[in-house]
Amino acid sequence: MxxxxxxxxxxxxxxxxxxxxxxxxxxxxxxxxxxxxxxxxxxxxxxxxxxxxxxxxxxxxxxxxxxxxxxxxxxxxxxxxxxxxxxxxxxxxxxxxxxxxxxxxxxxxxxxxxxxxxxxxxxxxxxxxxxxxxxxxxxxxxxxxxxxxxxxxxxxxxxxxxxxxxxxxxxxxxxxxxxxxxxxxxxxxxxxxxxxxxxxxxxxxxxxxxxxxxxxxxxxxxxxxxxxxxxxxxxxxxxxxxxxxxxxATLKDIETLKIDAFRAETENNYELAKQLWIQVNVAAAGSDLEAIEAIQRLAEWKVRATNPPQFTVSAQLTKPWRFKLPIIAISICGLAVISVLAIKKVLQDTSILSKQQLPLNGKVINGLLNENDSSGIPLDKTYSDAYIFKGIRGQSVTIEMSSQEFDPYLVLLNPNHSELDSNDDVSPKDWNAKIVVELPKDGYYTVIARSSVEGESGAYKLKAILKRKIP
Known part of the structure; x- marks a missing residue:
């Protein structure tokens, strides 16, 4: 610097x-x-x-x-x-x-x-x-x-x-x-x-x-x-x-910057996110592995953004099939469960999602899904809220989402934004969602609280409990 x-x-x-x-x-x-x-x-x-x-x-x-x-x-x-x-x-x-x-x-x-x-x-x-x-x-x-x-x-x-x-x-x-x-x-x-x-x-x-x-x-x-x-x-x-x-700088200063950097990423403000992660690493004397990984990730995203993949329909297809292929794709996407790639896109387009911190002390968060909580994914009409928490490798975390108004669905993302776990129903008789997981690394995890069925909305309760750190 x-x-x-x-x-x-x-x-x-x-x-x-x-x-x-x-x-x-x-x-x-x-x-x-x-x-x-x-x-x-x-x-x-x-x-x-x-x-x-x-x-x-x-x-x-x-x-x-x-x-x-x-x-x-x-x-x-x-x-x-x-x-x-x-x-x-x-x-x-x-x-x-x-x-x-x-x-x-x-x-x-x-x-x-x-x-x-x-x-x-x-x-x-x-x-x-x-x-x-x-x-x-x-x-x-x-x-x-x-x-x-x-x-x-x-x-x-x-x-x-x-x-x-x-x-x-x-x-x-x-x-x-x-x-x-x-x-x-x-x-x-x-x-x-x-x-x-x-x-x-x-x-x-x-x-x-x-x-x-x-x-x-x-x-x-x-x-x-x-x-x-x-x-x-x-x-x-x-x-x-x-x-x-x-x-x-104190450790608290650095942790606050990390949260700001993470939020900037979720809002697709990659330039600001990069600035914040660089500040984190400078304040940590160049030794913050989480910041180094984030800077590398942002650099990769920039390359992908400047060189997007090109998709074309073969000219040898007859005209009717060129019209039918998109229709078939739309039908499949509409019926399929959201893939890992789609979940990543939820995180990358969350300017309309809530970005609250999720406490790990069992405190219940009363949330509400409606049309203002669109996931931002084309063809996906489910509603989603996003929460973040800081975890430590080896910790056991239980996350529960319940609702009397719609079928809840939970997704947990790693600090690198890949899917770690997900759950739709606790059991065939319990449509609420629950994730019990041992955290694989230190960092900021994202919880996506969403509806399982397109168009469903309503009130829900969300809580997370840190059980213990596994030796």
């Missing part, structure tokens, strides 16, 4: 009120990323920063003017230097503005009367950063500093798919600099939080955000500043579980 960052701090503005500690904040973030977080490359723009070397080998000024920032984002991110699983952080400390429903960052030469022509839109920033090849783009915006006019209020409302954005204050608030500590309260709290170690660390976006929303107002209150509450926009929501600092 490779980590890069772009850090910008601006004190001296030509046409806006200058700031006192934006450069100090940027320097502190730059030093933290280089010296403590282990980032391989940190680009740095400030009032007096040294030149960067452009891709063509020429020196490029890092004074944070509109032309320099716009050109840097254009030139340095034209080619993907990073790869899947890598991270890119963007930190900005200075003035910001929301103008005509868009968020802008203010370079040192911004003209507040010509925002669209002299400020950098965050949309442009994210569009260029996405080109670097990294899966994970994280923006920290310590903007909207206390300029005390409309130009400094409101940034942070825009959503950018696949991007994590944490702003220093909520919309319509401003961010404050604290003279006594020589920093903005947001950046001070940010670095303080990222340095926490142990179980209470802020290694994930969720924990970092929660702490910032508590810590920044507390700092402002202590130094008699008005309210300032950080504001986050995270797309998709699963990125709240993104691990910012893998070295501090």
């Amino acid at each position: 490779t980590n890069w960052a772009l850090v910008i701090g601006i004190n001296e503005y030509q046409r806006l009120r200058s700031l006192n500690y934006a450069v100090q904040d940027a320097e502190a973030v730059r030093d933290f990323l280089r010296e403590e977080a282990g980032f391989e490359h940190v680009f740095y723009f400030s009032d007096n920063s040294p030149d960067e070397i452009a891709p063509d080998g020429s020196p490029q000024s890092t004074r944070p003017t509109y032309a320099n920032l716009w050109s840097f984002l254009l030139d340095f991110f034209e080619e993907p230097y990073l790869k899947a699983g890598d991270n890119f952080w963007f930190f900005f400390s200075g003035h910001g503005v929301r103008y005509r429903e868009r968020d802008f960052l203010m370079p040192c030469d911004t003209n507040s009367r010509a925002i669209e022509n002299t400020a950098i839109s965050i949309n442009y920033v994210t569009e260029r950063l996405r080109r670097c090849g990294a899966d994970n783009i994280v923006l920290f915006l310590d903007a909207c500093r206390n300029q005390r006019d409309r130009a400094g209020v409101g940034i942070g409302l825009e959503k950018h798919q696949g991007v994590i954005t944490i702003s220093s204050c909520s919309p319509k608030e401003v961010a404050y600099e604290i003279e006594e500590i020589g920093q903005g309260s947001f950046t001070y709290a940010l670095l303080e939080s990222l340095r926490i170690k142990g179980e209470g660390n802020c290694a994930t976006v969720e924990r970092l955000y929660q702490r910032l929303r508590h810590r920044v107002p507390a700092i402002n209150n202590y130094y008699n500043k008005p309210q300032q509450i950080p504001y986050a926009v995270v797309e998709p929501a699963t990125k709240y579980h993104f691990i910012l600092l893998p070295r501090y």
Whole structure:
């Protein structure tokens, strides 16, 4: 995994009120990323920063003017230097503005009367950063500093798919600099939080955000500043579980990511699933066998998706038979029990299925099958719900499904999505379904709770009991 960052701090503005500690904040973030977080490359723009070397080998000024920032984002991110699983952080400390429903960052030469022509839109920033090849783009915006006019209020409302954005204050608030500590309260709290170690660390976006929303107002209150509450926009929501600092990740953090990755697979969001599984493996120092297997599985699915099998009807068949063959196939499929391949497809097309966790303590889940629970398989008109649970090799699990309104049918899938077991009827006199199985491997198992007969619907009860771990 490779980590890069772009850090910008601006004190001296030509046409806006200058700031006192934006450069100090940027320097502190730059030093933290280089010296403590282990980032391989940190680009740095400030009032007096040294030149960067452009891709063509020429020196490029890092004074944070509109032309320099716009050109840097254009030139340095034209080619993907990073790869899947890598991270890119963007930190900005200075003035910001929301103008005509868009968020802008203010370079040192911004003209507040010509925002669209002299400020950098965050949309442009994210569009260029996405080109670097990294899966994970994280923006920290310590903007909207206390300029005390409309130009400094409101940034942070825009959503950018696949991007994590944490702003220093909520919309319509401003961010404050604290003279006594020589920093903005947001950046001070940010670095303080990222340095926490142990179980209470802020290694994930969720924990970092929660702490910032508590810590920044507390700092402002202590130094008699008005309210300032950080504001986050995270797309998709699963990125709240993104691990910012893998070295501090807990086992619980990794398990949460695994569940997110599994759900992304069931929703056919294979790109997101791949990103999440890579994060799992990075946080586990490359030793998570389940993540390695999942990454390989996703790669195989991608190959199959790009090279689908081709089926043709022989031209030698007479015209009537070419029409009859599909009809015969439809009839057979309609009467046959769903095959293992069909069950796999249930899992691969479950955006309309429930994706609840199934407890293994005997707790009864009251479910309902109806037309909104279609399996998604052509010609299959049964209704299905999907549940997941984490199992350990050697455990004995009993799963029971009962209904007074339809004939239940249970299917249990391995972590690799192949069928492990299934059951239609407990006995000739008991049409409820029951599976008793010893789990063959560690991982996340899927339970498909469905009707045995097409079109049947109604209420059902589902429970699972972990009996014991077999030695």
